Structure formats: structure tokens, C-alpha cells
Amino acid sequence: MQAEVTWPQNLLPHWRDDALLLSQTCGYPLVELLPDVQLVGTFQSSAQGCDGPRYRSWLVARSEDEHLTLSDFRGRRAVCNSNDSHSGFNALRYVIAPLAQDGKFFSETHFSGSHRQSLAALRAGHADIAAIDCITWALLRRNFPDELAGLEIIGETPLCAALPLITSAKTDAATLVILRSALQELTSDPRYQDLLHENLIGGFSVTERAFYDEVKAWKDAAAALGVTAL
Known part of the structure; x- marks a missing residue:
């Protein structure tokens, strides 16, 4: 089964969709509006002002x-x-x-x-x-x-805490492991470094919900x- 890539106009239903495989939200909706989604991790940005998975x-x-x-x-x-x-x-x-x-x-x-x-x-x-x-x-x-x-x-x-990557509460544990592994591989593979540089992505961290407690x-x-x- 192939995942469909979309650019939703209405973000909250998108983030709450049971079929959601991977998306990026903001820390504030995560702690205020999205109690059921699973946290995949957080990109580390190379932008000035960032420090690891924090911005x-x-x-x-x-x-x-x-x-x-x-x-x-x-x-x-x-x-x-x-x-x-x-x-x-x-x-x-x-x-x-x-x-x-x-x-x-x-x-x-x-x-x-x-x-x-x-x-x-x-x-x-x-x-x-x-x-x-x-x-x-x-x-x-x-x-x-x-x-x-x-x-x-x-x-x-x-x-x-910087912008979290999320998946549906319905995503099974094995798929969550695959998602995290794929993002780790993406951010370390030399083939993608030019693309990552253009998007100021310097790495990926597996983070837990407690990491976002400071937002609240x-x-x-x-x-x-x-x-x-x-």
C-alpha cells in the first residue's frame, strides 16, 4: 500500500485523521488539541537560533x-x-x-x-x-x-521544543519504528544532504511527549x- 502525499488546507482534521502516517504540527496544537496522536520525533534545524531539536x-x-x-x-x-x-x-x-x-x-x-x-x-x-x-x-x-x-x-x-512530527494513534508500533528509522536514515544519508541543507535540516531526534511539556x-x-x- 502506497501512502498518499497531500497538502491539506484544514490542518486540524488532517492531524486527527486515523489514516495519518506522517505529518508535522506545532508544539502548541500538540499539547492543547492533539492528545491522541503519536509523536514520531523532531527535526534538528541548522538555522541560527536553534539548538538540536529546540528552536x-x-x-x-x-x-x-x-x-x-x-x-x-x-x-x-x-x-x-x-x-x-x-x-x-x-x-x-x-x-x-x-x-x-x-x-x-x-x-x-x-x-x-x-x-x-x-x-x-x-x-x-x-x-x-x-x-x-x-x-x-x-x-x-x-x-x-x-x-x-x-x-x-x-x-x-x-x-x-521545535515542531513535532506526528502519526495517528492508530499507527501500529512496528510502523512507528520504521518511520523513525527512515527519518534517521534520511538525515544521515549523503545522497540527501543538499536537499536537507536547502531546508535547514541538520538531523532527527526521537522525542517523547514529555519533551513538549515546556510548551504548556x-x-x-x-x-x-x-x-x-x-
């Missing part, structure tokens, strides 16, 4: 604000890709929580639909700051540098300071 977000603003720090954005406008994103939403909420007053830091927050759209909103002046995962930033810098024109990194979030811990830490949204 961070850059805090990005327009060049005119490059001299500012995060605290200087109190009362200004944020933009993030979606409220189920760790890198764009959960991570940003975590770092502004200690600076918030009465659970509020930004004057307003826009949701763009993607990191690229968040960067476009910054360039257009529709928002003032965003958290952009360092892998997306590195790929855009390499392939679409114009999308970063006029923007600067003014800060960063701590490292956190960031949500809980912000909530303990009275911040549940942006």
Missing part, C-alpha cells in the same frame, strides 16, 4: 524601531500568525507576561494567518512587533530576502501572571 522565535520590528527593547512596545500593536501557534502566539505571550499590567501589554493584536503575512503587516505599518520562528526567518532570508527588507530582530524568546508550561506561566491572550 526560538525572533522578536521582529521595523528598522526604525531597532533601538527599542520589548518593554518599549507597551501599548503598541502586535501581529501573530494564529492563536494556536507556539512560535507566534504562545512564545510572545510568555515573554510579555512579566511586563503586562492587568493582563494587558499590547493595545491590540492582529492575526495574520501566517508568519509571512505577519512580516508583511509589519512592513506595511499595520502592526509594530511580531514573534517569528527562527527557521522561517532563516528560510526567508535565504530565498525571499525582500520580505525581510526594512525589518530587524530586536529580541528573542528562550529556546523551546509557558502558557501556564503567563496565565499565572494574569495573561491569557495577547
Whole structure:
């Protein structure tokens, strides 16, 4: 039986599909919305800002604000890709929580639909700051540098567990072993190094669900300071 490769528009049903063999999600949906899927592992990225199977977000603003720090954005406008994103939403909420007053830091927050759209909103002046995962930033810098024109990194979030690779809860144990073995082989085989380099993939780690506990811990830490949204 041959697996079908698809590019789904509606991700949550895709991730929850009993027939799912392999997909990549975000750590925040994993811990909040996907209790039944099995974790296959995590790619290690060679992008600046990553460390093994962990990554961070850059805090990005327009060049005119490059001299500012995060605290200087109190009362200004944020933009993030979606409220189920760790890198764009959960991570940003975590770092502004200690600076918030009465659970509020930004004057307003826009949701763009993607990191690229968040960067476009910054360039257009529709928002003032965003958290952009360092892998997306590195790929855009390499392939679409114009999308970063006029923007600067003014800060960063701590490292956190990177994007998880998942399979259905229905995937049997033997198949899970094969998936992990295939990904280990893929990332170590010299034949694929050019492709891996282009995608900033430097390796593969078998990770367990406990590795993603810190994603929820960031949500809980912000909530303990009275911040549940942006």
C-alpha cells in the first residue's frame, strides 16, 4: 500500500485523521488539541537560533524601531500568525507576561494567518512587533530576502521544543519504528544532504511527549501572571 502525499488546507482534521502516517504540527496544537496522536520525533534545524531539536522565535520590528527593547512596545500593536501557534502566539505571550499590567501589554493584536503575512503587516505599518520562528526567518532570508527588507530582530524568546512530527494513534508500533528509522536514515544519508541543507535540516531526534511539556508550561506561566491572550 502506497501512502498518499497531500497538502491539506484544514490542518486540524488532517492531524486527527486515523489514516495519518506522517505529518508535522506545532508544539502548541500538540499539547492543547492533539492528545491522541503519536509523536514520531523532531527535526534538528541548522538555522541560527536553534539548538538540536529546540528552536526560538525572533522578536521582529521595523528598522526604525531597532533601538527599542520589548518593554518599549507597551501599548503598541502586535501581529501573530494564529492563536494556536507556539512560535507566534504562545512564545510572545510568555515573554510579555512579566511586563503586562492587568493582563494587558499590547493595545491590540492582529492575526495574520501566517508568519509571512505577519512580516508583511509589519512592513506595511499595520502592526509594530511580531514573534517569528527562527527557521522561517532563516528560510526567508535565504530565498525571499525582500520580505525581510526594512525589518530587524530586536529580541528573542528562550529556546523551546521545535515542531513535532506526528502519526495517528492508530499507527501500529512496528510502523512507528520504521518511520523513525527512515527519518534517521534520511538525515544521515549523503545522497540527501543538499536537499536537507536547502531546508535547514541538520538531523532527527526521537522525542517523547514529555519533551513538549515546556510548551504548556509557558502558557501556564503567563496565565499565572494574569495573561491569557495577547
